[in-house]
Amino acid sequence: MFEQVTDRVLRYVAHNLGVRIVGAPGSGRTTVAKRVVDELEGRGTRVYAVFATQSLAEVPFAGIVSMGIDLRPRAAGILGIADLLSEHVSRVGPRVILVDEIESLDRESLAVIDIVQKRTEVPLIATMGDVPFESRTPAVVLGRWPEATVALAPLRYEQVNALLLQMLGAPGEVDVPARILAKSGGNLRLAVRIIETAVLSERLVLRDGKYAIDGSLMNEHLHATIESMLHGLRPEEFKALTTLSVLGPTPVAELAVSVGADVLDSLEHRRLVSALPGPDGHLFASVFPPVIEDYLAGHVLNSRRILRDSLTGGLDGPQHEDELPLSDGSASAELAALREEHGGSHAATVRYFHKRLESVEQLYYAAWEAERTMSNAVAFLRVYWGGALDRLRIRKVFEHTDRTGSAPEDLLFFNMTRALWAVMDENDLAGGLAILEEFAEAEPEWAEEARAFSLLVRSQHTGMPADLDAEFAGLPVRQPTSGVIAVARGLLELFRMKPEAALAAMDAAEGFEVVPRFEPLIRGLALFASGRVDEALAYSLQRRRTALRNVDQFSLVTQSYVASLALLSRGLFDEAEYLMGWAFSLKRPGFLLGSLYNAMLRLSALRADAASSSLGEQATAANDVGPLPGIGKGVYELVARKPASAEAFDQRASALLADQKAHGFILEAVYSGLFVLCLLPTPRVKARLEKILREEGITRHDQLLRVADAVLEGDIAVLDRFPDEYEPDGDAYKIAMLLRGAVRKHRVSSHGGPTVAAIERAAERFMRKHRPDGQFIAFEPGVPYLSLTDREREIALLAGTRTNQEIADQFGLSIRTVESHISNALRKTNAASRKALFELVRGDQ
Template sequence: MFEREIAQVLDYVAQGYGVRVVGVPGSGRTTVARMLVTALEDRGTNVYSVFAIRSLKTVPYAGILSMGFDLRSRTLGILGIAEELTRQLLRKDLHALVVDGIDDLDRESLAIVDVVHRRTGVPLIVTTDGGPLRQGSAAALLEQWPQATVALSSLHYDQASGLIAEILGAPADVDTTALILTKSGGNLRLMVRILESARLSGRLVLKGSLWHLRSGQNLTNEHLSGTIEALLHGLTSDEARVLSLLALRGPSPVSEIQADAGEDKLGTLDALEHRGLISVTAGPDGRLLASVFPPIVEEHLRAHARSKRKILRSSIPEGATLELESGSSTDPAIALAALRGEMTGNHAAMARHFQKGLEALEELHYGRWNSDRSMANAVSFLRVYWGAPVNRRRVLDVFEHTDSAGSDPADLLFFIITRSLWTVLDAGDLPAAMQALDRFAAEEPEWQSEIRAWSLFLDACYNRMPGDWDAVLNALPAGHLDSGVILVVRALLELFRFNPEAALHTIDAAPAPDTLPRYEILVRGLALFSSGRTDEALGYALDRRRDALERIDQFSLVVSSYVAALALLYRGLFDEAEYLMGWAFSLRRPGFLLGSIYNAMLRLSSLRTGATSPSLGEQAGTETREVGPLPAVGTGVYNLVARPPTDADSFDRAGARLVQDHIEHGYTFEAVYSGLILLCLFPGTRLKHTLNGVLQDMNNTTHRQLLQVAEAAIEGNTTHLDTVLEDYTSDEDTYQIAMLLQGAVRRHRASGSLAVAAAIEERARRFVDRFGPEGTFIPFAPVSDASLTAREREVALLAGLSSNADIADKLGLSVRTVETHISNARRKTGATTRSQLSAMVRARSS
């Protein structure tokens, strides 16, 4: 957690700049400050740190005393203490000052820090709420000190998952993690307290290796009151009134709540937004929609107002609709820039608005069905559940008690298709689903073609690709073309067998499908991606995601996020991909077919950290087969990355076998994608040969240049490699080739061919300089930690959470010895950071 922010601060400090770390209360500012002290000390920097406490702000010299100065130092006065501190700092070559909570630092300590900074020029790192137009000496001094700024945003899904595992000792299931993230609004302090109070009140239960929220329980409990009241401390009467009214009403246009904001309307709302207590989303018509934030604060205030504040209860809560800024573009550069802009905003608030809209849709359609249990109302409800988190009781209720008399045949078709899918996913009973489809076809012969096509699709997804599927589809009567079932199934099966042009041709030739309208995003996006048009797939998917956000359409949101994430990962843009997937995770697990894609994204989210942090992938479950029709739907790649074999040859054999297993099931698309990932992570002869054979059988030359580089790099033939790289022209595989060269370096180094490894490493550097792929490279190597000594393993396990000094004290070693053990362990395991080393050794030890 916060590794990216820590790296940014350290980079600025290395350049001689001071840094201002900005975040709202509870965002993790103090955690970041402590991590920075440890990181700087590990680099040999002498750090003087002050951790201010709000209750001591009026106590003279409280901050300076926390640095360990003798109490009698106050007799020296501000200048005397500043002189002494300056003298100590100038005795060392490397030094830094860290002040956490500078807004709460007492006036005397602040003056001393200012004097020392001016005299020494020492890098000064401060944490602050960064509020605009703040009054007081701290604000004035911050403006004078030369500083870079690093902002702390709300936590993402993967960070929340890691935090849960750290606090509770094991990760939580997907829905519980999403609920905790949503309720806390990504606020670190609030998330920690929610976890602690939920455990204290017995609301969480450990099932297998994952924590689950007990059935019928929610996260709001009496133990949270103190934490929430602390977040609300210091509100003016106008601010408190607006917040309580907004909690009762739910998300409301800003223009409607300004009347309740007192005399200084804009000032009141601006202050609440700055403190992170309301979130505001801009709509396409220019209106602003505000809601209390984080959501658990809204629940606390609403419960309090409804139980004790009768006057405020005159406000009636209303539903909300998520509104986003208008404008979109399939231009990948524009779409990517828009995504990066979104990443700097309050994604937790946006997710909450979307979730509220989705809940409102579910309640609306279920209520209509409950009043009139017609087939038309059932279909409207089930269409919501194709994307939304599923209430199992409601689904079964609709399946069992819908009146089919006089129904539109097209509605009947959608109903039976959905029910067959539910039978497979809920009960794992593919034969029962097929029998139900056969019965329907016998009762409704006009839909036999559509039912036969859907049966082929289920068999292809949950068993294997039927060998004669195209002949079966070709022999079917035309059926109802407007339903789109036959054409959508054909397009998906063409995609599964890695025939993207045929999939695109099929979907382009089809009329707008009535029964399965949202599959076009999946087919078109993946067809563009698998045909090597990665940027085009990215722009298209991001554009469709934006449409889905505006329409409150979780099915399209998850599908477009999956396509965009694949395209981003193929370019090495892990931060952007993980943001998209984390956004989808924060909405809780969706139902029906989306469950497989959702699980696939959980596994994809673990690719960068691999064996060092597999908890996200584990949330997807282990009951799935190793193979699947689409990337990461099967567990094969994830298993090899998260729990790799202990030597390079075993990894090569396992990778080649996995590719072959996909081919035997007819899943050529995933065979190629899996082969490319594994080959670039750790290239091997068998894997390269198997992948090359698959592509030759398909007459596909998209990855010809990559395979040529792989052959030369695996052989260690630098002359041949020079020729291939010199002839290389930039294509969609530029990032993959850069990663492949890095993998070849690790492979030759592991085999003891150090000279070859060094030669390839130099060529990898020149390749990156020449083509400039912007992605992050995965430091992966299937190497056991068996070569670590017992002491190295012991130190490595502590390295992720403790400083060298703390480890030395605990184990009775010198700091220098601890540094040596960590350096040796990182060299042997290939870990690039202390936290990665610790997690890697912990995972392999278990």
């Protein structure tokens, strides 16, 4: 979890720089300090480490004594001890002083360390809080130079997911890390405690190999942790926090009048209150981390009757933007703004999203309950096209809505939703299409709209029609403002890699009254599919910003998907994973968004360091191919199940591209082909991809295909010239990735000689000359199960379908022995779960 942070600290120390590691309480500062000590000592560096505690802050020389150095009788007073410690630190060999929680170090030890460091000039590593101008920050650590600062960011979704797997040995359902992240506010210590207490109170339960939440994460075992965070509050501060927990997000101006600005400032300083800006520039305050709000609100509702009665109830929260810097709209500016956002905490905004979406859903459902008209049903169902589903409510709305006198456009949307529900929840494609056809026959003026949507649904699941133009020629537009035919055509044109035709469909529409919010998705994807990646990135990030402001989960997920595709195509995995993690921290959306959500789960698991996070395993079942990148599971499984050789990889990847092409999903085939070719260049994949590009008239990847030819043919002359002849075309990252992949391929196959030397030379010169911005995937073919023993392999083949007791009975082993074999197999293969282990071994054998 802290590998990148630890590496940064070690790099600074290697340059003889001091380092300040700053972060909020519970952010993992001590964990990082311990890892740094272990790494340095493993490299032969002598570390003089002090791990200070608040309880010893008033004990003279407590920190120095904890170093374990023999002070001897002659070492008296600060100067005497400083002389002795200086002798130790000045000895031959690399030396470092490290102080954890320097704000809690006693004054005498602090003075000694200050003197010793200035005499010896060895690097000083110190961990401390991140609140500016904290009065407890020792003066000796301020203004010290040369010194670097490493800030610990709040947890992200994928880190919480990895934490669950590390602590419990199994992944969670997709909403489990999302809820833990939201409740903890991204605080590592609090997230750990929430997981531990939820298991203890049986709120986290194992079901079918994954942990699920049973009830609320708040439990009695968590109270002590929260009470320790509230320890030391003055009565007026505690009352203000309790009041705010009941009211919810409240204007700061109103709170300042009732509780005092000084009280609010003190609570914010202690990180117990978070301020969110509203659209009019006014600030709204809310309790932070959110789990404290749950604790205090429950306390008030259960025992504080007088206070509860004195409160007027919650105020409507603001429609606010995340705390994002302004941007001029260019891709570089939007990317800079995203990176700045990445460095902060979005947990308060996630909490706000949850509460607002829940209140909107409840509002529309209550309106439908009061008057079960079709218009009220449609207003309620529109929420579910973007938000999480309540299956009981949606069935009730389907069954009990009065359809008498309904407007045909409302009936259309109602039946479109029913059709999607049949396909999604009941896996009944024929039934869903029958619903749409029944509507078409009953409402002939709107029949074309229903049949266009039916065509879209059928194509997503079975493949593109043989003649799309003929299909739409039979669907004349008689309702130009509904947008259904335009949206269906736009998406289908994208599926077959015709972005200009998709944009033309959007431009021809007179409105999108039935299917609002689809137009920006199609336009963003069209920009991406046409190779205008920077434009797609700027466009989607701008609209994601609007979605944050409007609390619009539909647009947030769709625009995060488009932006993630653009970022991944440039190798910006950290930024893409942050965007996708933000979407994951909300609840899983329903209907059409579910497929994009699952696509992002698979895309976020492609990088090697995320392969063990089980994100890809959390996506629901899917076909190998899908209409858009990531919707099919084929590429994810190709990377997750490392094949035995480059030849095996070539066969499987080539077959996948052929399948995508046969379904008519050209956009997915092109981007799958580009990804796997650059990951590991192989001849069948290159030939298959080149044929698809030629058939579609796409020439913007010609330089990439040229270097792929040179790599595969061993054309040293082309490889030597290429770095100088390359003209920037948007493929610099992909070409660098391809050259690195070619080097790995030759090393794995033990093919050396002049060809691999030329590839390495070309890769080095290309990187130096063109400097592509991006991270690379560490991927090599190889069969993980080959390291398993025969018994581990036998048990792995049963782990996905049998219990430990059943396996033990079959082989005459104890349950403990079976558990040990499964644990060893999981560790050796880096599989995320028993099911993943079973699929890995079964698939490769």
